[in-house]
Amino acid sequence: MLASEFFALSLSVQVAIGAGYLGYVTAYAGFRRDHDATDAVFISLAFASIATLAFLLVEKFGPVAAFLTAFLASLICAGVWRRWGRRCWLWCMDKTGVHRDDGVHTTWSGIAQTDRRVGQVSVHTEDGRILYLNDRSKYHGAAWDGLYLGGDGSVVMVVEEEELPNGTEETRSGISDEHWGTRLTYIPASQIRRVNIRMK
Template sequence: MDSLINLSLDIQIILVAGYLGFYVATVGRDGGLRPVDIGMQILVYGLLAKLATLLLAEFGLNKPIYQVVGAVIASLVVAAVWRRYLRKIWAKIIRQVGIHVDDHNPSVIASILDETDALWRNVQIYTNDGKVYESNFYKLPAGLPNNNIALDGVGNVSLYVTALYADAHDESPLVFEGHDPKQKCKLTYLPANIIIKMNISWHNK
């Protein structure tokens, strides 16, 4: 740590801004990245941040505070735009020219989570004990904490259950209206090792 602190301000700016850009661009979908890939991405965002500081210097903004703030903002903006728009555009171009059909996500669950243009309506989760947990987002009250559903890169899920089926053929599920009699919703956590299938009903926003 001391060796990092003793680096020049320019190098520290590149490393800090680069890491923040890398974090924004990859959080939740960085599974499987090799150390060399992580290092190169940090360097790329750091160098883009450095370009921003050079641009600020051209306008006479040479003070360290301007350099640091400008570098961090530039890195975060570039990373956010890349994640939200440019990465999908680039992947589409790569597919259209026939180079490969990969969507640049490390896993299928990451691809699902990365589909930010979809509006989720209903989720059914089948577990290894035969039960089916259903969450109908339209039956949930507004303003719930932690979103209506949360998934991570390895398949763990938390959701507000609105119906519980004893098995896949159950026609009379135990129905919850998303809350108990005291109007307090119950968040259910389902670890990946008990989940065998997940059905997602969604459509474009």
């Protein structure tokens, strides 16, 4: 759709499209990599219908109120779906024997998006090194609490210890600095052979 065509639409339709897509992005953040255009369109339409209903209910109070209410309704529904609704739906499908598919097609996406807490991580690299984050709780409040699992398979982490290919172990010091922050290490997916994670 061209910009000129979009702005020729009624305000309610423009709001529905924008709020619907924003709802989709919010509800499926981190899970969209495996979605195709059909998934994006129809999930966006689900949130767009909520935005449209909200817009129509509040339209009598003016376009600004209707606009804000529509976006807010879509975002709230997306947040509720992401936090509780999706999990509840999948639980119901599993318990009733309909299916056990959660729509996540890669294990790494499931790990990266879990709401469980990660306590320890070790990353084995292609060149034989092993990088350890032994106590993530020490870095609460630091960037990403000391660990970020990228959607592309990369890892950003605090490295407390490193085991070299010859078996030598090195303990890192000066990881946290009051003025400069916390030192993190980026490991590209292409350099990772294995990742061990402890979760609660």
